[in-house]
Amino acid sequence: xxxxxxxxxxxxxxxxxxxxxxxxxxxxxxxxxxxxxxxxxxxxxxxxxxxxxxxxxxxxxxxxxxxxxxxxxxxxxxxxxxxxxxxxxxxxxxxxxxxxxxxxxxxxxxxxxxxxxxxxxxxxxxxxxxxxxxxxxxxxxxxxxxxxxxxxxxxxxxxxxxxxxxxxxxxxxxxxxxxxxxxxxxxxxxxxxxxxxxxxxxxxxxxxxxxxxxxxxxxxxxxxxxxxxxxxxxxxxxxxxxxxxxxxxxxxxxxxxxxxxxxxxxxxxxxxxxxxxxxxxxxxxxxxxxxxxxxxxxxxxxxxxxxxxxxxxxxxxxxxxxxxxxxxxxxxxxxxxxxxxxxxxxxxxxxxxxxxxxxxxxxxxxxxxxxxxxxxxxxxxxxxxxxxxxxxxxxxxxxxxxxxxxxxxxxxxxxxxxxxxxxxxxxxxxxxxxxxxxxxxxxxxxxxxxxxxxxxxxxxxxxxxxxxxxxxxxxxxxxxxxxxxxxxxxxxxxxxxxxxxxxxxxxxxxxxx
Numbered sequence: 481x482x483x484x485x486x487x488x489x490x491x492x493x494x495x496x497x498x499x500x501x502x503x504x505x506x507x508x509x510x511x512x513x514x515x516x517x518x519x520x521x522x523x524x525x526x527x528x529x530x531x532x533x534x535x536x537x538x539x540x541x542x543x544x545x546x547x548x549x550x551x552x553x554x555x556x557x558x559x560x561x562x563x564x565x566x567x568x569x570x571x572x573x574x575x576x577x578x579x580x581x582x583x584x585x586x587x588x589x590x591x592x593x594x595x596x597x598x599x600x601x602x603x604x605x606x607x608x609x610x611x612x613x614x615x616x617x618x619x620x621x622x623x624x625x626x627x628x629x630x631x632x633x634x635x636x637x638x639x640x641x642x643x644x645x646x647x648x649x650x651x652x653x654x655x656x657x658x659x660x661x662x663x664x665x666x667x668x669x670x671x672x673x674x675x676x677x678x679x680x681x682x683x684x685x686x687x688x689x690x691x692x693x694x695x696x697x698x699x700x701x702x703x704x705x706x707x708x709x710x711x712x713x714x715x716x717x718x719x720x721x722x723x724x725x726x727x728x729x730x731x732x733x734x735x736x737x738x739x740x741x742x743x744x745x746x747x748x749x750x751x752x753x754x755x756x757x758x759x760x761x762x763x764x765x766x767x768x769x770x771x772x773x774x775x776x777x778x779x780x781x782x783x784x785x786x787x788x789x790x791x792x793x794x795x796x797x798x799x800x801x802x803x804x805x806x807x808x809x810x811x812x813x814x815x816x817x818x819x820x821x822x823x824x825x826x827x828x829x830x831x832x833x834x835x836x837x838x839x840x841x842x843x844x845x846x847x848x849x850x851x852x853x854x855x856x857x858x859x860x861x862x863x864x865x866x867x868x869x870x871x872x873x874x875x876x877x878x879x880x881x882x883x884x885x886x887x888x889x890x891x892x893x894x895x896x897x898x899x900x901x902x903x904x905x906x907x908x909x910x911x912x913x914x915x916x917x918x919x920x921x922x923x924x925x926x927x928x929x930x931x932x933x934x935x936x937x938x939x940x941x942x943x944x945x946x947x948x949x950x951x952x953x954x955x956x957x958x959x960x961x962x963x964x965x966x967x968x969x970x971x972x973x974x975x976x977x978x979x980x981x982x983x984x985x986x987x988x989x990x991x992x993x
Contacts, residue, residue, distance in 0.1 A: 532561035532585075532611040534622030542627050542660040542711040543597035548678040549712030552596045557622060559611040562587040566610045569599055574610035574619050585611050600628040603659055631658030633715045635665055635707040641720035643822035649692040650722055652705050660711035665689040667705035674704055678712040695722045725822035730755040738830035745837050745922070746993075748803045750796040750811060752828065757791035757821050764817045766796065770893075771808040772982060773962020780897035783904050791821075799900035801919035801992075803834045805955035808964060837922045837955075844928060846942035848872060855906060858913040861942045868925060868991050871902070871912065874947045875988040882945040892967045892982035895952040896920050899990035912990075921991040923955035923968040923977060930975045937975030947987040948973035950980060 536557025543553050559565065565585045571577025581593060595607055604627045612619045633656040639648055654662035666674040666686035674686035686706070695701045700723040707715045733753040736743045764786035769776040783799035796811075803809060809832055815825035848861035849872040857879075859872040873879075875898055876888035890898060902918035903911040911918060930937045936948045950969035957966025957979040966979040969986055980986065 531616070531618035531620030532559045532563060532613050533620055534559050534609045534611055536609065536622055536624065538595070538607075538624055538626060540710075541625065542629055542709070543595070543600065544628065544658075544660075544711040544713050545597040545630050546632070546678075546713055548714065549597075550679055551598070551712075552594045553626060555593045555595055555607060555609070555624060556590055557593070557609050557624075558588055558590050559585045559609075559620070560588060561585075561611060561613045561620070563612045563614050565591075565612075567593055568608045568610065569595070570601055570605040571608045572606075574608060574621055577608065580607075595626060597628050597630075600626065602628050602630060627659045627711070629656070629658030629660035629709060629711040629713065631656065631709075632713045633658075633662055633707045633709045635705050635715055635718055637703055637705075637720040637722070639722070641722060643723040643725055643820070645724070645726050645822040645824050647697050647724055648695045648722055650695055650701070650703065650720075651692045652689045652703065654707040654709075654715075656707075656709045656713075658709065658711070658713070660709045660713070663708045663710045665705055665707045667703055669693075669701050669703060672704075673717055674706045676706055676708045676714050678708060678714045681708060681712070695724050697724050697726045699724055723822065725820065725824060728824050729758065729818070729820040729826050731826065731828055734828070734830055736830075736832040739832070741833040742835045743803065743832045745802040745805060745834055748798045748801050748919075750798070752794045752796075752813075752818075754792045754794075754820075758788075758794070759819045759821055759823070760788040760791055762817055762819060765814060766817070767812045767814075768798065769810045769812075770804065771810070771964050773964040776810055777893065777982070779893045781900070782897060783900045799903065800896045800954070801900070801903075801917045802837075802922070802954060804896070804920075804967075805837050805922050805953075806834060807956050808833045837924065844931065844939070846939060848942060849944070852913045855913060860913050860915075863928070866925070866928065868921075868993065869913075869915065870929075870943070871918070871990045871992075872943060873945070874951070875899075875990065877945060877947075882943075887947045887987050889985040889987055891985060892952050895986075895988045896954065898988050902990055915992045918990045918992045920952060920954040921989065923953040923970070925991060926951060926953050926970045926989065927977055930970065930972065932975070935974070936972045938972050946972055947989070950978060950986040951989050952986050 539554040540550055543550050562585060566582045567580045568577040569580050607624045607626055608621050610619055610621045633654050635654050638651045638653055652665050652667055654665050656662045663681060666676050666683045667689050668674045668686045672685055675684040677684060703720045704717055706717050731752055732755045735751040768779045768781045770779050781799045785797040787795045789795055812829040815827040819825045843865060845864045846861055849859045852858040861870045861872045873882035874887050877885045899918050899920045903916045905912045931939060936946050938946050950971050953968045955968040957963045965981055967982050968977055968979045971978050
């Protein structure tokens with residue numbers, strides 16, 4: 481031992497010398513000597529330290545305090561010198577940390593000590609075996625790194641469970657954040673349950689995952705899998721169902737069906753039924769057109785509601801609330817809005833013709849104008865004989881007596897959309913006067929307001945400051961060629977029904993049920 485200590489002193493001097501100046505006679509670089517010197521000073525290289533030399537190994541470098549995992553590691557070690565020993569946990573020297581066990585070592589004889597996970601802090605720590613030479617009163621040590629990982633691993637598939645429209649190569653991926661790292665994955669594709677023994681790592685049920693598994697077109701595979709980390713922690717069983725569907729979805733029913741005539745004006749809704757579950761999370765859109773006798777004209781429907789009743793039934797409520805009277809309507813939904821769960825797309829277009837609305841009868845009995853209790857600038861007039869609630873002011877006119885603003889004049893198509901806009905004027909689901917079924921009135925409904933013997937032919941108490949020239953209705957023209965190019969209007973200046981080309985600009989007076 482004296483000779484060994486003398487070697488240390490001589491070696492220490494040699495190590496110090498290259499730090500000051502490079503000695504060409506030494507066959508190692510300055511960096512190597514400096515690194516070795518620093519490691520010796522830090523106690524990381526036992527051969528540099530005076531005292532007994534300790535060597536050994538752990539049966540496993542990863543342990544866990546969870547039941548069913550690897551809860552301890554056997555440390556096998558030996559010292560080249562006999563003497564008392566002290567095994568310390570989480571120590572940076574032979575006097576720090578916690579003493580696990582003490583005893584007397586026999587030179588060059590293997591010793592075994594169990595390192596239990598419960599005694600270790602979480603994460604990486606060091607077990608230090610310190611042996612003292614009683615003759616020289618010098619202590620040497622061996623250091624062994626061990627990791628306690630109590631975190632269960634997790635596993636998942638890539639791609640994740642779901643439907644896809646092309647064949648998939650499915651990878652099963654393990655993730656472990658506790659420090660031990662993943663060991664293996666067992667998986668099954670039948671009704672059994674995968675199982676791995678936490679202590680031994682033996683796969684009791686299933687196949688060890690190694691390479692991606694292919695799921696072919698128009699097939700489904702249900703994966704169940706479990707992962708083990710190197711500390712013996714075993715994850716819970718997870719499931720991923722992968723379906724590959726390359727078939728275009730089928731529309732099994734449409735209401736109203738293509739080519740239908742005599743479609744009721746209310747409710748202004750359309751229904752699509754599908755033969756398989758669809759993706760209900762897509763952004764929906766729809767184009768609506770009305771035939772003007774010679775061509776199709778696009779009509780706005782900016783507040784149309786798309787409501788998936790379930791994954792196979794779509795109900796569309798057109799923003800106009802009622803369909804326009806005696807009109808040929810074409811509606812088109814693009815493929816970007818209609819896709820099944822695998823992403824296969826289908827578009828739809830169909831045409832139908834509406835009927836004439838029910839006649840309006842009874843002497844008008846009005847209440848109002850009435851300001852809404854919350855939205856006080858929203859003023860309505862109710863006709864108790866018909867149950868219709870009218871926006872007191874024509875579009876563009878506001879305030880008490882409808883005395884402010886100027887009447888809005890637009891094309892017939894824009895008039896449809898202007899009344900529909902009132903249904904969300906205060907936000908989604910909050911319409912003008914807290915009503916959600918504002919629409920352009922039919923000819924008979926608007927004409928029911930006509931009364932009196934002079935211009936304006938309307939009750940000016942119920943409807944102050946009315947617009948005397950033409951006001952649009954949702955009803956098609958009744959004469960002219962082609963009739964679909966025209967829409968009926970009410971002219972309160974004369975108390976008469978008239979019709980004009982839909983492209984012209986006239987006033988708007990909205991109604992709700």
